[in-house]
Amino acid sequence: MTRRRRIYEGKAKVLFEGPEPGTLVQYFKDDATAFNGEKKSTITGKGVLNNRISEHLMTKLSNIGIQNHFIRRLNMREQLIKEVEIIPVEVIVRNVAAGSICTRLGITEGTPLPRTIIEYCFKSDELNDPIVSEEHITAFGWATPQELDEIMTQSLRVNDFLSGLFCGIGIKLIDFKLEFGRIYEDDEIQVILADEISPDNCRLWDIKTNEKLDKDRFRRDLGGVEDAYQEVARRLGILPEGGPGDLKGPTAIQ
Numbered sequence: 001m002t003r004r005r006r007i008y009e010g011k012a013k014v015l016f017e018g019p020e021p022g023t024l025v026q027y028f029k030d031d032a033t034a035f036n037g038e039k040k041s042t043i044t045g046k047g048v049l050n051n052r053i054s055e056h057l058m059t060k061l062s063n064i065g066i067q068n069h070f071i072r073r074l075n076m077r078e079q080l081i082k083e084v085e086i087i088p089v090e091v092i093v094r095n096v097a098a099g100s101i102c103t104r105l106g107i108t109e110g111t112p113l114p115r116t117i118i119e120y121c122f123k124s125d126e127l128n129d130p131i132v133s134e135e136h137i138t139a140f141g142w143a144t145p146q147e148l149d150e151i152m153t154q155s156l157r158v159n160d161f162l163s164g165l166f167c168g169i170g171i172k173l174i175d176f177k178l179e180f181g182r183i184y185e186d187d188e189i190q191v192i193l194a195d196e197i198s199p200d201n202c203r204l205w206d207i208k209t210n211e212k213l214d215k216d217r218f219r220r221d222l223g224g225v226e227d228a229y230q231e232v233a234r235r236l237g238i239l240p241e242g243g244p245g246d247l248k249g250p251t252a253i254q
């Protein structure tokens, strides 16, 4: 058996060379990390769920014209994606205060924000992903002003769409992180959505109870991490292959 060439290994995913030029295979691991890798564990089944959840959300976004790197799911843990040149900026979109904005600005967790706030962080494990302004991004050439404009417009569209989608299944979209990348197609450079969208990089709270259905269950040792991810997948109507019987959907009764 020939081994595929490993292009990059991150904390939760591995990227392998794809079958055609311009493609990669994104493999979802069960590994979970928090606090810039200081806390590490394995959450059985997380990779399978995130693969399905990200496939589902990226496909829905494509359907409304938000271009992204997702091509198709290959199997339980892998998806085929377009190879992009990742822009080294994490885009954080916030609707309700949670996490770092609370400590930074002294806001109580759960406070609705006066409007959607976008923050940018420079992608650097060494520096602990510091928050940066648009000025830093354009001055240091991480993205051009036009690209940044596109990133902001797309991020707000993603937020509007996902907020509605999650609301429809009884989940509040508190905040999330996006990454974008450049693709070179037909002599044009385009900025498209990349990475993943899953409970690893979104805060998702049950609308009625405010129960956390995301990675904060791991970060804060709340337990039930896998069940929470499973619940998000169940509400989205996604069935993990070989998952519990109650996720199999309706069957015909004679």
Ligand code: UDP
Binding pocket: 090, 092, 098, 099, 100, 101, 129, 175, 176, 177, 200, 201, 202, 203, 215
């Ligand atoms: N986030 C992420 N990766 C990061 C930092 C943040 O996916 O490296 C997500 C996180 O899951 C949350 C949102 O971005 O949904 C905002 O995170 P925050 O800045 O509050 O950081 P945290 O509290 O996770 O340190």
